[in-house]
Amino acid sequence: MSPRILLESRDLVRRFGGIVATDHVTFSLPEGARHALIGPNGAGKTTFINLLSGVLTPTSGEIFLDGANVTNWSARKRAHAGLARTFQINQLFADLTPIETLMLTIAERENAGAAWWRPVGARTDFVDEAVALLAQLGISDIAHHRVGELAYGKQRLLEIAVALAQKPKVLLLDEPAAGVPEHEREQILDVVAALPKDVALILIEHDMHLVFRFAKSISVLVNGGLFVEGTPEQIANDPRVRQVYLGEEEVNV
Amino acid sequence: MSAITPSTEAIRARAVLLGRSRWGVAEIIFWVLAFACYWLFPTKLSLLSEIAILGLVALSVDLVLGYAGIVTLGQGAFFGIGAYAAGLAAKHGMGTSLWSDPVIGLFIGGGVAAVIGFATSFLVLRGSDMTRLMVTLGVALIVDEVVNQMKWLTGGSDGLQGVLPSAVLGIWEFDLFGRVAFVYSMVVLFVLFVIARALVKSPFGLSLQAIKGNMLRTRAIGMPVNARLVAVYTVAAFYAGVAGALAAQTTQFASPDYVAFHRSADAMLMLVFGGAGHLYGGLLGSIIFRTMQDVLGNITPQYWQFWLGVTLVALVLFVRGGILGLLGNMLAAWRRKGGAS
Numbered sequence: 001m002s003p004r005i006l007l008e009s010r011d012l013v014r015r016f017g018g019i020v021a022t023d024h025v026t027f028s029l030p031e032g033a034r035h036a037l038i039g040p041n042g043a044g045k046t047t048f049i050n051l052l053s054g055v056l057t058p059t060s061g062e063i064f065l066d067g068a069n070v071t072n073w074s075a076r077k078r079a080h081a082g083l084a085r086t087f088q089i090n091q092l093f094a095d096l097t098p099i100e101t102l103m104l105t106i107a108e109r110e111n112a113g114a115a116w117w118r119p120v121g122a123r124t125d126f127v128d129e130a131v132a133l134l135a136q137l138g139i140s141d142i143a144h145h146r147v148g149e150l151a152y153g154k155q156r157l158l159e160i161a162v163a164l165a166q167k168p169k170v171l172l173l174d175e176p177a178a179g180v181p182e183h184e185r186e187q188i189l190d191v192v193a194a195l196p197k198d199v200a201l202i203l204i205e206h207d208m209h210l211v212f213r214f215a216k217s218i219s220v221l222v223n224g225g226l227f228v229e230g231t232p233e234q235i236a237n238d239p240r241v242r243q244v245y246l247g248e249e250e251v252n253v
Numbered sequence: 254m255s256a257i258t259p260s261t262e263a264i265r266a267r268a269v270l271l272g273r274s275r276w277g278v279a280e281i282i283f284w285v286l287a288f289a290c291y292w293l294f295p296t297k298l299s300l301l302s303e304i305a306i307l308g309l310v311a312l313s314v315d316l317v318l319g320y321a322g323i324v325t326l327g328q329g330a331f332f333g334i335g336a337y338a339a340g341l342a343a344k345h346g347m348g349t350s351l352w353s354d355p356v357i358g359l360f361i362g363g364g365v366a367a368v369i370g371f372a373t374s375f376l377v378l379r380g381s382d383m384t385r386l387m388v389t390l391g392v393a394l395i396v397d398e399v400v401n402q403m404k405w406l407t408g409g410s411d412g413l414q415g416v417l418p419s420a421v422l423g424i425w426e427f428d429l430f431g432r433v434a435f436v437y438s439m440v441v442l443f444v445l446f447v448i449a450r451a452l453v454k455s456p457f458g459l460s461l462q463a464i465k466g467n468m469l470r471t472r473a474i475g476m477p478v479n480a481r482l483v484a485v486y487t488v489a490a491f492y493a494g495v496a497g498a499l500a501a502q503t504t505q506f507a508s509p510d511y512v513a514f515h516r517s518a519d520a521m522l523m524l525v526f527g528g529a530g531h532l533y534g535g536l537l538g539s540i541i542f543r544t545m546q547d548v549l550g551n552i553t554p555q556y557w558q559f560w561l562g563v564t565l566v567a568l569v570l571f572v573r574g575g576i577l578g579l580l581g582n583m584l585a586a587w588r589r590k591g592g593a594s
Contacts (some may be wrong), residue, residue: 047342053473079475091473093466099266104463105474113476114484116457124259131263140262144269146537167476221411225570 003030005064007052007083008198012061014044014051014224021047022058023224029170036215038235040244045204046088049172051200053085054113056080066169076097080109084168086159088175088204094148098139098158101147102130105165130165137161137191146247153184160191171195173203177210189213212236220244259273274454283533288439291432298431299503304543305438306499310443310516311523311535312449313492318521319529321455321485322465324382325518327373327389328473331490333512335362335497337400337407340507347456355418355502359441362498364489369396374483399513412508416501427503434503437452441499445492450532452488461485462530464571493520526568528577537576 009031014022021044029035037045050056052063054075062071065081073081093101106126107113121127134140142150147158156176163171178186189210195201205211211218211232218235220227222244230236231249235241259267286293298482317323339362346353352361376388399405407413420426425433452458460481463471471478495561501507510516519542520535527538545564549557572579 018509042255055469055473074479075472085473087469087473091467091470093463093470095462095466099270100459101463102454103270104459104476108460109476110477113460114457114481116452116455118456119271119274119451119454120459121267121273124263127267127270128259128263131260131266135260135262143262143266162470162474174465201334208431 003032004066005029006031006033006066007202008064009048009052010064012045012048012051012063012163013059014056015059020224020233024061024223025226027219027225027226028089029200029202031169031200032064032197033202034214034216035201036203036218037221038205038211038218039221039227043070043221044090045221046174047224049085049174049202049204053083053172055119069241077167082167082169083172084163084170086163090155090159090176092147092155092158092162094146096147096232097144098134098147098161099130099143101158101162102133102165103127105162106130109166133161133165136164138187149173151184153180153188156180156184156188159189160188160195164195166201170200171202173201173205175204175206177207191211205253217241264543271371274451278512280533283536284356284443285464288443291435291439297429298435300543300547302431302434302438302503303500304539305435305442306496306503307519307523307543308536308539309442309445309496309499310493310520310534311362311527313489313496313526315529315532315535316485316489316492316519317450319524319531319534320465321406321461321482323377323486324386324421325389325480326386326514326521327391327393327518328489329514329516329518330393331366331370331493332497332500332520333396333400333507333509335366335494336501336507336511337413337497338362338365338494339418339498340416340501341406341408343416343502343505344413347515353417353419354423355421355437358418359495359498362501363495366494366497367487367491367508370494371483371487374486374490378479378482378485390514393514393517397514400512401509404540407507407509410509412506413501414506416505416507418502418505427505431503435511438499438503445495446536448534449492453532457481457484501552524575526565526574526575530574531577534560534575534577541576553594 007030012022012025018085025048039045046173047056051058054073058071062069064070065078065083070078070081103120103126107131134143136159139154139157142154147155160176176192177185180188192214203214215232218232219229219236220241227244228238228241294301310328314325314328317325339358342352342358342361351357373392377385401409419431421437427433437474460476464478464481468478499509500511523538523542524535527534545561546557549560568575
């Protein structure tokens with residue numbers, strides 16, 4: 001029996017005016033996947049993630065999440081159906097603390113976010129879960145700091161924590177290590193490597209260390225289209241990939 | 254989760270989160286002083302009632318602007334709607350029937366404003382701050398004109414005469430010195446404040462701050478953003494409507510001035526004065542605004558707005574977060590100094 005497909009796109013197209021940002025991408029992600037999406041700058045990786053997560057609507061084509069056609073679903077509905085993502089540029093709540101951010105996310109997941117008659121913190125099960133999640137990502141020390149004042153690397157970890165708090169089936173990580181200074185990088189690599197096994201992952205990344213350490217399969221996106229798919233070895237040794245992608249940047253694998 | 258006994262971090266987190274909804278000493282002092290004004294300024298009770306009512310409007314603006322981040326110049330419309338609804342109820346109740354009962358009048362004023370607020374909330378869901386500003390302003394202008402034109406109902410530019418509410422709860426008649434009016438306004442303000450306070454410190458309130466902070470992320474975590482905004486906008490309209498009802502009842506009058514644009518602008522100004530997003534900002538702002546108007550108005554009747562403007566510009570330019578921001582900075586500086594010595 002083949003593994004269950006959790007996320008799928010069929011013939012997905014997105015045009016911005018005359019530009020085809022996503023060009024007939026057919027792609028599927030089985031459960032437990034560790035899949036990296038790579039490609040040169042402007043290849044349409046983030047557009048593809050935005051289409052999958054519902055931030056953008058496709059020009060044509062279809063998206064399936066765990067068997068359901070979610071093409072016309074809002075980002076909110078997809079999130080409730082088990083799709084979580086992080087953003088390439090931090091999208092956090094600067095005036096809240098990490099613990100509040102996670103409390104909020106957990107409450108939404110449990111449809112308890114509109115409760116107005118009891119204070120935040122009254123649901124001790126949520127507090128315990130949020131605390132455990134911060135510990136899991138190694139950021140317990142900044143639990144009660146204002147997010148806007150945190151170091152960039154900590155904010156990146158919080159991005160991942162928020163996505164995990166949604167208890168997703170599918171997690172889309174958009175360049176989790178982007179912009180993180182060298183000394184904080186290792187912590188993020190460790191966190192990504194230790195993500196729950198049952199969550200299917202897509203990772204967009206320029207950092208080839210992270211890609212080859214983490215991915216069991218890789219897709220190369222070029223000019224919006226799926227150029228080639230394969231195992232990390234196949235991709236690393238594919239002369240076409242070297243030509244279109246690796247040729248552009250200095251990469252040490 | 255497997256943890257049966259919570260970790261020390263969990264216990265601390267619970268304490269920190271719950272501690273935020275505990276009443277502070279400063280808060281208690283504030284409310285004791287506010288009610289003590291009854292004895293402290295017995296000759297100024299109508300002014301103080303007016304401040305309480307303005308504070309309630311500013312509180313309503315704080316809910317939508319300070320917490321949910323919706324810029325609005327339309328809160329005056331809900332104030333006016335509440336005033337006319339409660340005024341009409343009192344007028345046609347003739348001081349005898351249940352309709353002229355002030356407390357029922359509050360629910361009528363607040364309720365009608367909430368219905369209009371709910372209906373127009375869908376207009377502010379989309380668009381930028383500028384769009385919202387214009388939409389709320391537009392709605393306020395429409396309400397203003399409707400009130401002026403519907404002479405048969407509202408009395409047009411002459412205002413609504415003969416608003417005679419009966420005794421509060423059938424016991425306390427409104428008196429000439431404004432004693433009942435003050436206590437009544439303060440109790441209503443306090444009750445609504447306590448509810449607003451619970452609301453902003455709840456998961457619902459946290460979600461509003463999140464929407465203000467980053468709408469993209471709130472949608473990504475599956476939050477029904479529009480439903481939350483509709484809810485808070487409606488609640489705020491109710492608050493402004495109750496304030497209007499209070500105004501009509503305590504002054505026994507409603508005029509087009511109650512729906513005029515300057516009401517909305519004043520409410521926002523008071524909030525910015527005091528500091529948005531802390532609930533107390535609007536209350537402090539209303540105290541300062543109305544006191545300045547009174548004091549400066551006595552010194553330079555024609556130019557009080559000049560000094561108001563100067564203060565506003567100075568506060569906005571040099572202090573982040575209004576009076577509360579200023580107090581916070583001073584407290585922090587004092588603590589630093591205390592820690593160093």
